[in-house]
Amino acid sequence: xxxxxxxxxxxxxEFEGRELPPTEWLVLTQDxxxxxxxxxxxxxxxxxxxxxxxxxxxxxxxxxxxxxTLSLVSFFSAQAxxxxxxxxxRVNYGLNRVRFPSAVRAGSAIRARVTLLSVKESAEFxxxxxxxxxxxxxxxxxxxxAEWLVRYYRA
Numbered sequence: 753x754x755x756x757x758x759x760x761x762x763x764x765x766e767f768e769g770r771e772l773p774p775t776e777w778l779v780l781t782q783d784x785x786x787x788x789x790x791x792x793x794x795x796x797x798x799x800x801x802x803x804x805x806x807x808x809x810x811x812x813x814x815x816x817x818x819x820x821t822l823s824l825v826s827f828f829s830a831q832a833x834x835x836x837x838x839x840x841x842r843v844n845y846g847l848n849r850v851r852f853p854s855a856v857r858a859g860s861a862i863r864a865r866v867t868l869l870s871v872k873e874s875a876e877f878x879x880x881x882x883x884x885x886x887x888x889x890x891x892x893x894x895x896x897x898a899e900w901l902v903r904y905y906r907a
Contacts, residue, residue, distance in 0.1 A: 755772075755830065755831055755832055755833050755834040756772045756773060756832060756833050756834070757833075757834050757835075757836060758833065758834070758835045758836065759836050759837065760835070760836065760837045760838045761835050761837070761838030761839050761878055761904055761906060761907075762838060762873075764835065764868070764871045764878060764880065764904075765871045765873065767868050767871075768868055768869070768870060768871050769867070769868065769869070770867065770868050771865065771866070771867040772832045772833055772865075772866045772867070772868070773832070774832075774863050774864065774865050775828045775831040775832055775863045775864045775865075775866075776831060776863060777861035777862065777863045777889060778824070778827075778828075778861065778862055778863065779859065779860070779861045780816045780820070780821075780856055780858065780859070780860055780861075780862060781858065781859065782802065782814060782858040782859065784816075784820070785799055785800070785814060785815075785816050785817065785820065785858055786799075786800055788816075788817055788819075788820040788823075789817070792817070792819065794817060794819075798811075798814065798815055799814055799815065799816070799817055800814065801814070802814050802858070811855050811857055812857070813857055813858055813859075814857070814858040815855040815856055815857055815858065816855075816856040816857075816858065816860075818852040818896065821852070821856055821862065821886055821895055821896045822850060822852075822896055822898060824862070824864075824886070825864070825884050825886075825896075825898060825900050826844065828863070828864035828866065828884065828886070829864070829866055829882060829884070829900070829902070831864075832864065832866040833866065833868070835904065837907070838906060838907055839904050839905070839906070839907055840904075840905040840906055840907040841904075841905050842902060842903070842904050842905075843902070843903050843905070844900075844901075844902060845879065845901035845902055845903045846900075846901045847898055847899060847900055847901065848881070848899035848900075848901065849897075849898065849899045850896070850897070850898045850899075851896070851897045851898075852895060852896055853893045853894055853895065853896075853897065854888065854891055854892075854893040854894065854895050855895065856888050856895045857888075860888045860889060860890075860891075861888070861889040862886050862887065862888050862889070862895060863886070863887060863889075864884055864885065864886045864887075865884070865885045865886075865887065866882050866883070866884050866885075867882065867883040868880060868882060869881040869882060869883050869899065875906075876905060876906060877903050877904060877905045877906060878903070878904045878906070879901065879902075879903050879904075880901070880902045880903075880904065881899055881900070881901055881902075882899070882900045882901075882902060883897075883898075883899055883900075884896070884897070884898045884899075884900050885897050886898075
């Protein structure tokens with residue numbers, strides 16, 4: 753699904769409180785989990801040892817790192833929303849709150865639901881707070897819920 757498009761940065765305020773269409777599904781493969789483990793030096797067996805995880809894990813197999821799931825917020829937001837004009841750059845400004853209510857099994861598909869919570873304008877930039885809920889296909893609970901702050905600098 754193409755992203756929700758907004759004509760100009762100055763129009764963002766009109767969409768405050770709006771939930772955007774969900775993103776496409778993305779499969780979290782064991783290979784991606786392994787690469788994340790290598791990049792972050794977090795090689796806990798629950799993430800990188802499929803045989804042991806199948807035997808000993810309460811999840812019945814390996815799971816993605818919570819931080820891997822969280823790191824995909826930027827990827828998913830680019831699928832969810834696009835501002836056509838008025839943006840110089842967009843930067844990650846931080847997070848207010850993050851929770852990981854459920855695990856993501858290797859091989860599962862995830863997607864995001866993004867809501868534009870608030871818009872605060874200034875002369876040089878626009879600060880946005882997005883509510884991002886990442887869900888795993890077929891799961892009862894989301895796997896990541898975050899309030900993400902993004903700063904759009906004016907072009």
